[in-house]
Amino acid sequence: MAKRKHMPNNKHKGLFIYCHVCKKHFSWTRKTTLRNSKTVKEEPTCGETGKNYSICKNFEKHRYKSRLHVPGSDGRKASRTHDATNYADAVIQAIDFEKEFKSELQGLGQPIEIRNRHYLFDVQLRYIDFLDNIDVPEHQKNTLSDGRKNEIVNCLKIFNEALAKHNINKKLFIVNRINDMHVGLFHDYLLVDKNYKGNTYNGKMSALKAFLSWAIDRFNIDMKNPFEKVRMIPVIVKRDTITKEEFKNLLKIIKPENGIEIQGKYKRNRYKLYLKDALELGLHTGGRREEVVGLKWNMIREKDGEPVYIEVPNLKVKRKKGERFNTDVPPKIIPVTKSLKNILYRLRYDINKGKDRYILNPDKRTDSSIKSMNDALSLGFSHFYKQLSTGRELQFKCLRKTYLTYLSSTLKGDAKRLSSHATDTVLKKHYIDERIVDKAIKELDIFED
Structure with a gap:
């Protein structure tokens, strides 16, 4: 602190x-x-x-x-x-x-x-302030999550480590001296010293490219960005989904006595009272961690007294557009299927419907508790799934992949109109295409019993 x-x-x-x-x-x-x-x-x-x-x-x-x-x-x-x-x-x-x-x-x-000599470390500190919106004009302020900002700061530190390995002092090194040679040093450090794979390598290189582009523009530095020449490593996208049997077994072993995890001299318990409910909501809504954690009862829309769909803020797109520029971002539409309806009623939908109250762990929510819940979902899933000994390494996001796989199979070309990758406008003057929602409700069934 x-x-x-x-x-x-x-x-x-x-x-x-x-x-x-x-x-x-x-x-x-x-x-x-x-x-x-x-x-x-x-x-x-x-x-x-x-x-x-x-x-x-x-x-x-x-x-x-x-x-x-x-x-x-x-x-x-x-x-x-x-x-x-x-x-x-x-x-x-x-x-x-x-x-x-x-x-x-x-x-x-x-x-x-x-006066025109901009030292690397000084510029990095200014960039971190920029990410924190310090001395940034209102129209340029970003809405990066703390997690993303920490990732960027970590990338800058790793770049400095790569330079230090070759006796280059970050505090004396001038930004406009960064050239292809230094990018090459960073390239080798990521792949050889750190042994990073394609996705991680690409992310680190992209972060440095963005940093240097900002520095060139902010300080009017007369140079070209050498990171522009970096070729991204092709990445095979894993489409791992969880099976019905795996998911049922996963829910069975989520117990306090199975939650103990030893990390060096520290002992953690990955069990949370809300973890099972969160995983089921994750599977049957296809929501990302923060979307599942942020679900509220008043997001659920009814027809004839029954829940029909959930309007979830499209946080990813809203952040990308920035505050005050994202008022036209339509929400994601999640159909309340038969299985999702059963989960909602089990969680007392009849008592809580319409309330401005979180579905999961509703009491005493703070920024830190929301972050800890996000972490608990991913860490808890990984911890308990390992105990199934399937030979696979699945993560929480596999629930979303499983949902989208079933959604795509059911709705064919209409699936993108309900997923967060939508390019169509889902809402037109607050109008919902009820035919698509109705089809999803009737036909979409994940892990049919």
Whole structure:
């Protein structure tokens, strides 16, 4: 957890605390002065709210930063943002930066355009702030999930590891020096050192390509993106589905005593009270983890007093379009088949229908609990499925593949109009094609008894 940063009065020369929200440099954080014969404690104030530094709510966006004067220039500064979390470490990093800065000036000759020199690590930190929507105009803000942002940050770290292996310092390396050779180093590091397969390799390369494209545009860097030349590795898409027998056996072994998993010195229990219900809903709705976790009773639409279909927000498409630009994204339509209806009634649909209440684990939902539920579905499925010893390695997403396989077989060309891969407009002025829904309800039967 991030802690508030502090700066002594006799600070190291050129070292500051910089706030990425109010854009203010703090050269001190607390001092005692003599005023009218009285000792008074003072603090600097936030550049945005005018309140004291010690109560600033944006302290997680504070960074230690060095600023050095470029000799012979008209007030120009060379700067570096440090990743230190305390003053002592920041001083060490500041001294290292000063040595590197002086060495580079001596080695490359002076008059060098320092103001246009964008160091890799500094730019990466700015990119992470961009992903967190810090200092981003409203129309450019993204809606990336925390999981996706963490994946991107991890890709940047792995790129830095690849460079470090060849003695390239991320804090001294300038972005516009990235070329095909460095992409090649990253390529080898992913395939040889990390032993990543096609999907993972492609994802890491795509993340670096996006990062560098952003940097070139953001800082107006005169260079071509060498990641544009990377060829993606062909990937064979696995269409593993779960069988009726496997699914029935899976539900049978989901018990507290079978949930224990040992990870080194830690012991986890993958059993959750809602896990069986979640897996059944996953199979019979074809929903992704977050869609299953987010199901509410008031999403269910009725006809003649009986549940007919569920309107589920198409989160994937809405995120891609971005906030305020996704109001026209139609929801996914999930037909309430005979088997799904039985599950809903077993979960007390008759009592809960129409309520703005989650179907699974409805009480005390928070952002962290929703994330933990998403993780519990995938980790729980994998843990219990391994105990079946089928010789296959299935994941939670196989339930969605199984559902879409049955849906496609039943509805033929109309299947895409109910799946999240729809290119047709499912809703036209709030009109549902009831013929398709009705056909799915009557004919779609997963694991018919």
